[in-house]
Amino acid sequence: MTSEMRPAPAEDSALVGFQKHDHAHCVESSLTVAETRCKEEGLRLTPVRRKVLEMLLQEHRALGAYTILDRLRDEGFGSQPPVAYRALDFLVENGFVHKIERLNAFVACAHPGATHSPAFMICRKCDAVAETHSTPAKGELGAAARAVGFEIERTVVEAEGVCPDCTEKA
Amino acid sequence: MTSEMRPAPAEDSALVGFQKHDHAHCVESSLTVAETRCKEEGLRLTPVRRKVLEMLLQEHRALGAYTILDRLRDEGFGSQPPVAYRALDFLVENGFVHKIERLNAFVACAHPGATHSPAFMICRKCDAVAETHSTPAKGELGAAARAVGFEIERTVVEAEGVCPDCTEKA
DNA sequence: GCATATATGATATGGAATAACATGACAAGT
DNA sequence: ACTTGTCATGTTATTCCATATCATATATGC
Numbered sequence: 434m435t436s437e438m439r440p441a442p443a444e445d446s447a448l449v450g451f452q453k454h455d456h457a458h459c460v461e462s463s464l465t466v467a468e469t470r471c472k473e474e475g476l477r478l479t480p481v482r483r484k485v486l487e488m489l490l491q492e493h494r495a496l497g498a499y500t501i502l503d504r505l506r507d508e509g510f511g512s513q514p515p516v517a518y519r520a521l522d523f524l525v526e527n528g529f530v531h532k533i534e535r536l537n538a539f540v541a542c543a544h545p546g547a548t549h550s551p552a553f554m555i556c557r558k559c560d561a562v563a564e565t566h567s568t569p570a571k572g573e574l575g576a577a578a579r580a581v582g583f584e585i586e587r588t589v590v591e592a593e594g595v596c597p598d599c600t601e602k603a
Numbered sequence: 604m605t606s607e608m609r610p611a612p613a614e615d616s617a618l619v620g621f622q623k624h625d626h627a628h629c630v631e632s633s634l635t636v637a638e639t640r641c642k643e644e645g646l647r648l649t650p651v652r653r654k655v656l657e658m659l660l661q662e663h664r665a666l667g668a669y670t671i672l673d674r675l676r677d678e679g680f681g682s683q684p685p686v687a688y689r690a691l692d693f694l695v696e697n698g699f700v701h702k703i704e705r706l707n708a709f710v711a712c713a714h715p716g717a718t719h720s721p722a723f724m725i726c727r728k729c730d731a732v733a734e735t736h737s738t739p740a741k742g743e744l745g746a747a748a749r750a751v752g753f754e755i756e757r758t759v760v761e762a763e764g765v766c767p768d769c770t771e772k773a
Numbered sequence: 774g775c776a777t778a779t780a781t782g783a784t785a786t787g788g789a790a791t792a793a794c795a796t797g798a799c800a801a802g803t
Numbered sequence: 804a805c806t807t808g809t810c811a812t813g814t815t816a817t818t819c820c821a822t823a824t825c826a827t828a829t830a831t832g833c
Contacts, residue, residue, distance in 0.1 A: 534704040554753045565747035577735040581621045582767035583724045591759040597752035
């Protein structure tokens with residue numbers, strides 16, 4: 434990877450999570466990208482699904498399924514768990530949203546479009562989540578897997594710690 | 604890491620998960636190690652805690668908290684969720700057991716003693732779990748974290764895929 | 774022995790996730 | 804137009820995961 438050795442400048446597009454940015458715009462454009470991609474690939478970005486994606490784009494944090502469900506109810510959608518879970522399943526399957534296993538919660542993907550194996554930084558204090566990417570299957574883990582004959586299909590990489598904002602405040 | 608480039612031989616002690624081994628012995632000795640370490644460090648390996656650790660050592664799979672709780676009840680211990688969770692908390696905090704976030708379940712540590720940042724290979728078909736180790740904070744993820752000023756305290760690395768046994772059967 | 778810290782017991786509740794079944798919306802084939 | 808198949812949604816119920824809280828017991832250090 435080209436970014437391995439350099440201490441990446443602040444405007445690096447791969448690192449939205451903890452930086453200030455034009456939020457309204459980022460939500461808008463991400464939604465547009467999603468709509469376009471769905472049209473291209475024959476996927477159906479229905480009202481619930483679109484709403485859930487929009488909600489997750491609004492926050493740059495992970496939201497639990499039941500928080501999402503509450504907000505869906507407020508907007509007049511169905512109010513039972515499967516409503517939220519089905520929308521989330523669709524969004525996760527198609528790469529618009531990622532699940533944060535550590536939190537049992539969901540975030541909008543920060544790099545829509547590209548197929549990628551994401552990695553996350555999760556602030557233990559404020560729950561902010563930043564997405565970056567990693568290729569663990571190429572390093573130690575990949576070697577270990579090859580050694581025992583394990584076929585890696587997907588990897589979960591989540592770092593827990595303290596975000597710059599919270600470090601500053603302390 | 605020294606293991607980075609070599610394709611690790613089959614008898615590598617870091618890779619118990621998918622190999623045959625003397626199981627009775629591995630349970631015994633792990634329990635002994637745990638007892639010794641607890642004595643040394645003034646930790647209290649009480650009956651419930653010991654039982655939970657023993658259960659997890661018996662399996663080389665992840666067990667859910669309620670499975671553990673059921674078995675505890677069968678053995679005459681308390682039967683309410685906190686009984687299991689408290690024992691698990693103790694064991695996780697002290698490195699005897701790891702939580703598999705992907706499964707919301709727990710496995711006995713395969714490398715007791717050493718402080719390490721574990722990584723797991725989880726078979727999607729049979730739920731077997733093998734532990735190895737990784738140092739994601741030293742690679743791409745670490746670089747990204749430094750770039751934005753995120754302080755990594757702990758990392759979760761879990762690979763999902765198919766284990767050698769299940770690959771063979773298919 | 775007594776005070777303090779630590780561990781357990783028991784109750785209750787909240788949040789995450791899915792199974793199972795019914796309904797609606799829509800496109801394609803006849 | 805009608806049927807059929809597919810996909811999305813709605814609803815009910817249940818299961819599993821997890822923790823807050825309060826009471827009680829048991830070590831351990833002084």
